[in-house]
Amino acid sequence: MIFVTVGTHEQGFERLIKKIDDLVRDGKIKEDVIMQIGFTQYKPKYCKWYTIIPYEDMHKYIDDARIVITHGGPASFIMPLQIGKVPIVVPRQEKYHEHINNHQVEFTKHISSRLGNIIPVYEIEDLIDTIENYDNLVSNVDKKMAMHNKEFIKGFDKIVKGLFD
Numbered sequence: 001m002i003f004v005t006v007g008t009h010e011q012g013f014e015r016l017i018k019k020i021d022d023l024v025r026d027g028k029i030k031e032d033v034i035m036q037i038g039f040t041q042y043k044p045k046y047c048k049w050y051t052i053i054p055y056e057d058m059h060k061y062i063d064d065a066r067i068v069i070t071h072g073g074p075a076s077f078i079m080p081l082q083i084g085k086v087p088i089v090v091p092r093q094e095k096y097h098e099h100i101n102n103h104q105v106e107f108t109k110h111i112s113s114r115l116g117n118i119i120p121v122y123e124i125e126d127l128i129d130t131i132e133n134y135d136n137l138v139s140n141v142d143k144k145m146a147m148h149n150k151e152f153i154k155g156f157d158k159i160v161k162g163l164f165d
Helices: 014-025 055-064 074-083 103-114 124-132 134-139 143-147 149-164
Strands: 002-005 033-036 048-050 067-070
Touching (some): 002 055, 014 124, 033 055, 055 074, 067 074, 067 124, 103 149, 124 134
Parallel strands (some): 002 033, 002 067, 033 048
């Protein structure tokens, strides 16, 4: 199962939600997909979806998922890391009116290069290749960092504080 979450930001994330739905429609994703779509206006036709998911249910979906795909909000990709999953992170981009600026792109690049425990996807066309090659990509990710919450949170806290200094 693939679980997709876009958080609760008031701008939708049509680019990601529609792309995943299209990949399921076209048979390129064959496994079940469950989505938390937030304020996205596009309503998936080929995937099970919810606007908002309670914390306990979110935890269960992430735990059960083979692949977790999130937007670039830290709260959305920390939970998969805490559970021991390596998330695919698709940051919202200003040019698509998905956020007010590109902080998710910048943050995703920073975490990816600094900690190496997420798989970033910046261009939506690259998503299917990332999904198809997920197992190979995960084998190259520093799982030790993904599995050790205290070390991750300490490093994460240092990065966030550095962004504001």
